[in-house]
Structure formats: structure tokens, C-alpha cells
Amino acid sequence: xxxxxxxxYNELNMEEKYLKKFLKADKKLWNFQHDIFIEGxxxxxxxxxxxxxxxxxxxxSLLNDSHHALAD
Numbered sequence: 361x362x363x364x365x366x367x368x369y370n371e372l373n374m375e376e377k378y379l380k381k382f383l384k385a386d387k388k389l390w391n392f393q394h395d396i397f398i399e400g401x402x403x404x405x406x407x408x409x410x411x412x413x414x415x416x417x418x419x420x421s422l423l424n425d426s427h428h429a430l431a432d
Contacts, residue, residue, distance in 0.1 A: 361398055361401050361402070361403045361404070362403075362404050362405075362406060362416075363396075363403050363404070363405045363406065364406045364407075364408045364414065365405065365406065365407050365408065366408050366409075366410050367407060367408070367409065367410060368409070368410050368411075369409045369410075369411070376409075383407045386407070387405060387406055387407060390405060391404055391405060
């Protein structure tokens with residue numbers, strides 16, 4: 361499973377290209393240091409800008425406790 365933590369990059373007051381590099385490196389380190397599984401499936405955590413489009417077969421919102429299937 362992929363767990364996307366959605367944030368507003370503008371609130372972090374950092375140039376986007378450096379922020380993306382930092383978040384990518386931090387994601388790799390965090391996922392390496394933590395073994396998270398849901399029903400036996402590995403979970404990988406991502407930090408994502410709220411303005412980026414999410415491409416997936418389905419999305420479950422932890423915030424809204426709801427599932428959204430995406431149409432093709």
C-alpha cells in the first residue's frame with residue numbers, strides 16, 4: 361500500500377526543487393527505518409504536494425473515512 365501524506369508545499373517556505381529532494385530523501389530514510397504492514401501488505405509512506413494529481417485505482421481518505429474509486 362502507498363500512504364500519501366498530503367501537504368501544501370507553499371506553507372513550508374522552501375524552494376520547491378529543494379523541498380522535493382529533501383522529502384524524497386527523508387521518505388527513503390523513514391521507510392527504511394520503519395516496517396509498517398496492513399493485513400500483511402507493506403506500506404510505503406509518501407509526502408505529496410496537495411496540488412499534485414493522484415493517479416491510482418482507488419483512494420481511501422483517512423481524514424474523511426471514505427473510499428473513492430477512480431474511473432478510467
